[in-house]
Amino acid sequence: MSTHKKKKVFIEGPISPDFIAESIAHHSVKTNIGAHSIFLGQVRADQIDGQKVKAIEYTTYRELAEDKFHEIREAAFEKFELVCMHIYHSLGVVPCGEMCLFVFTSSKHRKEAQDACNYIVERVKKEVAVWGKEIFENDSHTWKQNTV
């Protein structure tokens, strides 16, 4: 059963530090919050077979992914006592050193926010129809594999 509206998750390109800062600032009016937990995924310059990753290009099966993000959101609200929750994921090219995933949970006390944040990140990586293509400095590529 759906109790919350579907929210926009995908952002074209990197998630900027300004966007993250503004998102935090928006919560100052929600004075029942006592703890925020934030996860930021950053594109790493991995070395694979002597080649260095310069960016990851993300693609998705949008309808399937948006349904799954919604399901994860609903499940997290059900499971944890959260005041609010935001999930943002990049699509398209994100250069190394920049942010590609932003999960932001807020609750009265820290444990709920922290546990919910971890729960969401794990499920997003495992269950959402998004694919990362790691692009090397010489423009060849490989397909990203998520560690368990």
Added chain:
Amino acid sequence: MEINILAFGQIEEIIGKDSFTLSDVRDTEALKSKLSDLYPEMNRIPYSISVNKNIINGNHTLENGDEVALLPPFSGG
């Protein structure tokens, strides 16, 4: 009977296009075996399948106009 197939990630790369149609595939097992004949490289990728945006487990009967997606392992985040 025609089904619409969407390919993503590495599978899109192997097939060389992001969508195509196939006819006369009665179920997802038949589809997999057809794909493995057409694109042997797909045998090395443990992909899952969604039918009309639901990921399926086991074999699933296909009907005319179904949207079937070939989903390599997810790697978001």
